[in-house]
Amino acid sequence: MITEERLKILTESAKYDVSCSSSGSARKNEGGMGNGYVAGCCHSFTPDGRCISLLKILLSNDCIYNCKYCPNRLDADVPRATATPEEICELTIDFYKRNYIEGLFLSSAVCKNPDYTMERLLLTVKKLRLEYNFHGYIHLKGIPKADPLLMKEAGRYADRMSYNIELPSEKSLKLLAPQKSKESLLLPMKTLAMQTAQFREEKKKGLIKGHFLPAGQTTQMIIGASPEADGQILRLTQALYQKNGLRRVYYSSYVPIVHDSLLPDTAVGQLREHRLYQADWLLRFYGFSVEELLSENENLATEFDPKCAWALKNMQLFPVEINRAPLEMLLRVPGIGSKNAYKIMEARKYTKLSFEDLVKMRIALKRARHFITCNGKFFGEKNEYSVRGLLAAAETGENAKQLDLFSILSSPQNAMIALSGQL
Amino acid sequence: MVYIFDGTKLGFLTAFLLAYEDGNALLTSHAVQLPLGESFISVTTDSDKAKRVERRLLTFDTDALHALDRLLRSGMENHEQIAFRYFKKLATEKRPIDKNFADPDVFAAVECMKKVGHEIHKMHGFVRFMELENGALYAPISPDNDICDLLLPHFRARLPEYPFVIHDVTRKKAAVYDGKNAFVAPLGTADVLISADEEGWQKLWKNYYKAVNIPSRERLKQMRGYMPVRYWKFLPEKQETPNSFE
Incomplete structure (x- = not known):
């Protein structure tokens, strides 16, 4: 059993990731424990009004990167912890069995190098599926710059993967996350989309069995840490939905947990985040295109939806x-x-x-x-x-x-x- | 006239037939305070008549029995009357009416069914199992609607290797899966012996619940909206001390 102290560190490091949905997968129980729930299922709600659906946790918060906005960045003076794949599997199984959770949301800081980190994540997910016979929902965070072969293998075991786009423009990335580039974040999404299409093709022909990311891909970006207008953000969103087949784009209004001269000191009002989600819904379910809603340099109105x-x-x-x-x-x-x-x-x-x-x-x-x-x-x-x-x-x-x-x-x-x- | 029946499906259908022509009929299975000057009939279930009504309703709408099942499970005080008005309308219209939302009787029935459906979905999330000494799982619940047996297929599909009991402590009945078969049985109080590890896992879960919250964004009203306080009784994360049941 993982210690309370390490569970606390690894959870607190993961909690700012907004994605928590467990929908979109109809994975069957093939002997063992768990299955998918297409509509998704919330198991609890925390006092901040968010739901708990998945066990959201990092494998490690020990990072080699130094992204300015991140509480786990290399320079930050925070307690560090790493869990073993066994500890994560055990935790998932025992929580799932008691119906606390719908599955696992596993992410990690980049330890040593991207390939090593991705290998550890993959190892954990494979163990959970193959040794613990777990068929519940798994959302796996992808590590940018890791070997595409590792991604491809991960896609066979996870229900959903996500690469966070973090900031809505190359310029802001350069400033705030110098070790990441727009290309390094968009490329894996494109690769995964291609791998998914290829898998479906082979499955149709009967060459291959099983699953490949049945719940697709999502991403998230931080709003308000950098100066992009809503029009620009939503254009990026629309492109991600249309070109990369993403299921969801999450917006996370910036909370100043980290103090840096390059970052604003005030949190973004949640109204802005709310308006972005409203517009996002219009794009996906109401037949609107972003061009109808606002121009590139415009922000969404605050006084009306x-x-x-x-x-x-x-x-x-x-x-x-x-x-x-x-x-x-x-x-x-x-x-x-x-x-x-x-x-x-x-x-x-x-x-x-x-x-x-x-x-x-x-x-x-x-x-x-x-x-x-x-x-x-x-x-x-x-x-x-x-x-x-x-x-x-x-x-x-x-x-x-x-x-x-x-x-x-x-x-x-x-x-x-x-x-x-x-x- | 007030028609008091036994609360079962066949009882309802018998009462339905008796009350059909009565413009002021009130159907119920509870002991009710009779309105002044009102008299009542105690309906004796007649399964032949009831089955005839059932077949007839099915010719109007193939979903009729599903709707009736949902309506009779409702915890709303006047749910049987809502069901009566809905099926009376169905029998008059002689075609599916379930989407005629502008009709007040249909709207009331649809809302009533929706509440039952929503609670089933909610309970898929809010059931909390405890591990017992013998490895079986036990979850006490107290839902608004009579739904514990409807939870069986969901948990059976995901936990086929674990015998479990979902105990509706208010209605004193339990949905049981013994590892092979699923059934419903009456159950008053349950004597359960929890496993040695159970408290440890509950503690870890409560720890997780605390850690994953963002205190600077407190929105309690919203939390309560999604997870009403009446469900907290059996959620370890909302208890100060580990959940133990004597």
């Missing part, structure tokens, strides 16, 4: 008739989410929906009423300036609540979201 901001710029498209609008358009109405759009689509097959019907269906109309008609009747404010005022007022009143909602977005395995299929 990104869909409201878009609608206010495109008032000529509204109001839309709730009984006739196609799904694509319903999804673009401020205040109507994907679940409610679906409810409207279904309910209107039975009856012509009136405004009262929407109220009965508990569809939030505070924003939506300015953008819809029900059987030709309009219930909103006609004057565009008044609409702006009302929307902003709705937002301010809800701001606290809005911020609470933020973790729905950063912990996607949340049941509601899982049920709405937004994974």
Whole structure:
């Protein structure tokens, strides 16, 4: 059993990684313990409002790199610890058996060199799969600059892998993480995408069995440690989704745990992170492209959510008739989410929906009423300036609540979201 | 008229048939305070009649029995009445109505079923097993809805080598997997002997829970929203002392 002290060090070093989802894998139990849960599953929630789904831990926090923003950087005066692969496996099995966790999220500081570190991670994951017969979820962090053959092998055992892009531009990387480059972070993502495609091809032909990253790849970037605008960040995001087939991009608002003259001393408000997630959702589930939302040097509006901001710029498209609008358009109405759009689509097959019907269906109309008609009747404010005022007022009143909602977005395995299929 | 039935599926369907024409029918299986001037009928389950109703409802909607099962498992006080109104509507409309969200009776039933479904998903996460001396696993739960047997397939699939008991301590029943078969059995109080290592693992888990939190971002309201306080009773990470059960 790993000691409490080392568990504490290795957990505290891992906790700033925001990704924790356990969704996307339908791995079967093939004798032994565990299986995948496609919708993902949260097992507990910590007082910071985040969920615990996976045992998130580092194999070691003993790093040779000196990235300015990182609490585990070479220069930092922090306690160091390293776990053995056996200790990690034991911990995973005994936690899993008690239903504390959905699986393992394993990462590591770069010890000695990238290949050595990746070998240790791979060894741990293989041990867990082959010796401990564990079929639960494994999210493995990739180590940049490690041998592609090691990545390829890891892909056979992990459900999901992620390489963190860390900072949204080459310039910021040079400044804050001089040992990393955009290329060294993007290349492994591309390689993994190619390896995945190749595996699927071979599997289709019956040449190979098993899995290769059934839950795909994700990445994360730190927001606010460097000066990039939201427009630039979201363009990078869109490219990652479209070109590299990533499942999720996580945003982590910068928390000044480390003090350095190159870094800001204040934390980024969580509102910015929240707005980025809202925009990210629009890109993935609402049919928006980043070009429609904002220009490259622009930031997302703080006073409205990104869909409201878009609608206010495109008032000529509204109001839309709730009984006739196609799904694509319903999804673009401020205040109507994907679940409610679906409810409207279904309910209107039975009856012509009136405004009262929407109220009965508990569809939030505070924003939506300015953008819809029900059987030709309009219930909103006609004057565009008044609409702006009302929307902003709705937002301010809800701001606290809005911020609470933020973790729905950063912990996607949340049941509601899982049920709405937004994974 | 108030129709009191035994709470079972067949009992409900018998009562449904009796109450169908009654515009002011109230269906329940609980002892209720009768409204002033109201009388009641104690329904005797007639399985032949009930099966006939069942077959008829299935011709209108192939999912009808699944919906009925969910509704009868609900912990909401008026869930049987919600079910009655829903199936009455189904029998009148004679076609699936489950997506007619603008109808108040349908909406109430859909919300009621959703609560049951959500709790099953929540319990997949919140069940906490303790390892017993004999290697079996034991988890006490106290869910809002009567769902302990619906948790069996999930845990059986992931822990096929471990016999386990999921004990609904409120309803005094348990979902049991003995290593081969899964079944439900009545269970009042359980005498369990935990394994020698159990306390150590619980301690380590509580340690982990504490370490993975970011104290500077405290959002307690949100934590409670996702993990309501009523579920904390059986979560070791929310207990000050190791979870032990006499």
